[in-house]
Amino acid sequence: MYRGKPKQSKVFHATAGKPLKKDSTDIFISTAAQSTEAATDTSFVISFDSKTLLDGTNGKVVEAGILVMKTSETPPTDPENVTDWDTWKNWYKWKNSGYKGSYRPTPQHYLLQARRRRSASPGESLTSYLVGVDENCDSEKDQFCNGPLEPDTAYMVVAVSCTTAGCTSTDPFGNFKTKPTSIVGAVVGGIVAAVVAIGVVVGVVVLRRRRRRKSEESDDDDEESQHEVEESVDKTVPRKITDFHEIVKDLYKDSKLLFTSEWKQLAAATVKHPAEHAVLVGNRSKNRYVNIMGYDHSRVKLLPLDEDECSDYINANYIPGYTSPREYIASQGPLSQTTVDFWRMIWEQKVPIIVMLTGLEENGVRKLDMYWPEEMNAPRQYGDLVVELINMSPLSKYTIMIFKLSLGNETRKVKHFFLPGWHDYNANLNEGDVIDFARYVRAELKPTDEGPMLVHCSAGVGRTGTYLCVDYFIQVIDNCDIEDEVDIFSYVLKMRNNRPFMVQSEKQYVFIYDAVKEMIDRKKKMLMGEQEENIYQNQGFVPEEADVENIYMNVQTGAAKM
Incomplete structure (x- = not known):
C-alpha cells in the first residue's frame, strides 16, 4: 500500500459573533409558574433556563445575567461590545435616577460561575434568582448590590448574554409585582420566597418529565393525539371578520398589552414533541442551530442511502396549509454540508417553488450558505443531481431565479423567489408588500404541481412561519364569507405542532394580525x-398576467446578490 506524506492541516479559530437572539419565552419560565406568593414588598423571584441563555453557538458566552425595569420603562438596546455590560446602572444609580431605565440585579459572572459549579450535572438548567434581597445598598455607590425594590410596583425582566463580539438581549418579559408593604410580609417574605423558588423549579421539572413520559407512551403515527395540551389552555381564539378592524385596534391599546397576553397564551399552549433523529450523532452537524430541531412525527424523510441510518435526515418539516396537510415544507437554510441533501429533498418531494427570506449574511453574521450555482448557464453537480441557473431577474423588491434540475434523462424546472430586507426575529417589512409578494408566488403554482412549496429563512421558523401565515390567510380570506371568522392563534399553534418556534417573536405575531387586517x-x-386589479396591484411587482418565460430575463451574469 502506498503511503504518501501525511496531510497537514491548520486550525483557524473563527471570530465570535453576537449571541443568537432568543425569545423571552424560551428563557423565562411562565409567570403562571412563578407564584406571586414568592414576592415580598421589596423583592420577587424569577426562574429561567440558564442553559439556553448560555448557548455558545455564535461563540463562547463570557457574560450573562438579568436586567430589571419598571413596566413603564423602555427596554434597553443591545450594547455593541461586552465592556458595555458594566455600563448598565447598578441599584444605587438606578434608585437615584428616579428608577428610570433598567439596572442589573445579578452580579458579574454570576451565571458563568454557576455553570462551572454545575459542570458535574450538565442536564441541570433551571435557575431561580431572588431580585431585591440585599440590604444597605445606599452606601454601594459604585459597586454591585441587589437592592430592595419599591412596594406594590410592577416590573419586567430582560435576559442578556454576551460574547467578545457584543451582547444580545431578549424582549421584556413578565409582570412581576411586589406586594404592598406589610409587617408580616417584611418578616417572612424572604423565607417564603426561597421556599417557593425551590417549588417553582421542582414543579417545572415534574411537569416536563410528565410531558416527556406522556410523549413516550403515545403513538408516533398519530399526529393529532401526540402531546395533548392541558384542557385548561385555550387552543383557539376566533375573530369575526366584520369586527376584525376594531379587534386589532383594541389589541394595540395600552402598549399592545392584549397582544402580549395572547402571545404568552400561545407559548403556554405550545407543546414540544420528540426530535430524536435530530440529535443522533450522525445528524447533529446537520442542524444550523442547536435549539431548532425537526420534530420526528412531521419531519421530511429523505430516501435512505445504502445502510446509513442518518442519511434520511434533513432539518425540515411538513406544515399544514389551506388545501393539504403537507402544503408546505419549512426548512432551515442549508449549510455547506447539507446542500446536497437540500437539493435531494427538492427533487424527491417534487418541490415546484422555493421561497427564500434571508440573505447570506445579516450584520456580518452568516445566515445561509449559498446552495445554488454562482454562474448563469454553468451546471453544477450536487450529489447525483445537476443544477443549472438558467434565468434570473432582480426586480425592485425581490429576485426571481429559475433552476433546471437533471437526474439522468429526467429534467425539471424549479422557481426560486428571494424577498430581501426581512430582519431576523423581526417584522420590519410593509405588510402590503409581503401580501403582494405572496400573492405573486402563489399565482406561479400550477394545478399540475405535485409537491409542496418550500420556504426557508435561516432557522426556518421565525420569518418562515410568518410568511406561511400570510400565504395561508390569503387563501382563507379569498374563499370565506365576510361573516365568517379567522383564527390566527390556532393556525400558529398548528404550525408549532409540526415544527418548533414557528413565528418566533411577538413582533411577527402582531405583523400577521396587521397583514390579515389589510x-x-x-x-x-x-x-x-x-x-380587483386596482386592489392588488403593486408597481414593484411583476403583473400576474405576464408571460413567465418572457419576464425571467437574464439581466445579469453571475450569482444574484443576496
Missing part, C-alpha cells in the same frame, strides 16, 4: 365594487 380591508373594498 387582506380584509382589500376584500371589503372589492365587495363594495372596486375592481
Whole structure:
C-alpha cells in the first residue's frame, strides 16, 4: 500500500459573533409558574433556563445575567461590545435616577460561575434568582448590590448574554409585582420566597418529565393525539371578520398589552414533541442551530442511502396549509454540508417553488450558505443531481431565479423567489408588500404541481412561519364569507405542532394580525365594487398576467446578490 506524506492541516479559530437572539419565552419560565406568593414588598423571584441563555453557538458566552425595569420603562438596546455590560446602572444609580431605565440585579459572572459549579450535572438548567434581597445598598455607590425594590410596583425582566463580539438581549418579559408593604410580609417574605423558588423549579421539572413520559407512551403515527395540551389552555381564539378592524385596534391599546397576553397564551399552549433523529450523532452537524430541531412525527424523510441510518435526515418539516396537510415544507437554510441533501429533498418531494427570506449574511453574521450555482448557464453537480441557473431577474423588491434540475434523462424546472430586507426575529417589512409578494408566488403554482412549496429563512421558523401565515390567510380570506371568522392563534399553534418556534417573536405575531387586517380591508373594498386589479396591484411587482418565460430575463451574469 502506498503511503504518501501525511496531510497537514491548520486550525483557524473563527471570530465570535453576537449571541443568537432568543425569545423571552424560551428563557423565562411562565409567570403562571412563578407564584406571586414568592414576592415580598421589596423583592420577587424569577426562574429561567440558564442553559439556553448560555448557548455558545455564535461563540463562547463570557457574560450573562438579568436586567430589571419598571413596566413603564423602555427596554434597553443591545450594547455593541461586552465592556458595555458594566455600563448598565447598578441599584444605587438606578434608585437615584428616579428608577428610570433598567439596572442589573445579578452580579458579574454570576451565571458563568454557576455553570462551572454545575459542570458535574450538565442536564441541570433551571435557575431561580431572588431580585431585591440585599440590604444597605445606599452606601454601594459604585459597586454591585441587589437592592430592595419599591412596594406594590410592577416590573419586567430582560435576559442578556454576551460574547467578545457584543451582547444580545431578549424582549421584556413578565409582570412581576411586589406586594404592598406589610409587617408580616417584611418578616417572612424572604423565607417564603426561597421556599417557593425551590417549588417553582421542582414543579417545572415534574411537569416536563410528565410531558416527556406522556410523549413516550403515545403513538408516533398519530399526529393529532401526540402531546395533548392541558384542557385548561385555550387552543383557539376566533375573530369575526366584520369586527376584525376594531379587534386589532383594541389589541394595540395600552402598549399592545392584549397582544402580549395572547402571545404568552400561545407559548403556554405550545407543546414540544420528540426530535430524536435530530440529535443522533450522525445528524447533529446537520442542524444550523442547536435549539431548532425537526420534530420526528412531521419531519421530511429523505430516501435512505445504502445502510446509513442518518442519511434520511434533513432539518425540515411538513406544515399544514389551506388545501393539504403537507402544503408546505419549512426548512432551515442549508449549510455547506447539507446542500446536497437540500437539493435531494427538492427533487424527491417534487418541490415546484422555493421561497427564500434571508440573505447570506445579516450584520456580518452568516445566515445561509449559498446552495445554488454562482454562474448563469454553468451546471453544477450536487450529489447525483445537476443544477443549472438558467434565468434570473432582480426586480425592485425581490429576485426571481429559475433552476433546471437533471437526474439522468429526467429534467425539471424549479422557481426560486428571494424577498430581501426581512430582519431576523423581526417584522420590519410593509405588510402590503409581503401580501403582494405572496400573492405573486402563489399565482406561479400550477394545478399540475405535485409537491409542496418550500420556504426557508435561516432557522426556518421565525420569518418562515410568518410568511406561511400570510400565504395561508390569503387563501382563507379569498374563499370565506365576510361573516365568517379567522383564527390566527390556532393556525400558529398548528404550525408549532409540526415544527418548533414557528413565528418566533411577538413582533411577527402582531405583523400577521396587521397583514390579515389589510387582506380584509382589500376584500371589503372589492365587495363594495372596486375592481380587483386596482386592489392588488403593486408597481414593484411583476403583473400576474405576464408571460413567465418572457419576464425571467437574464439581466445579469453571475450569482444574484443576496
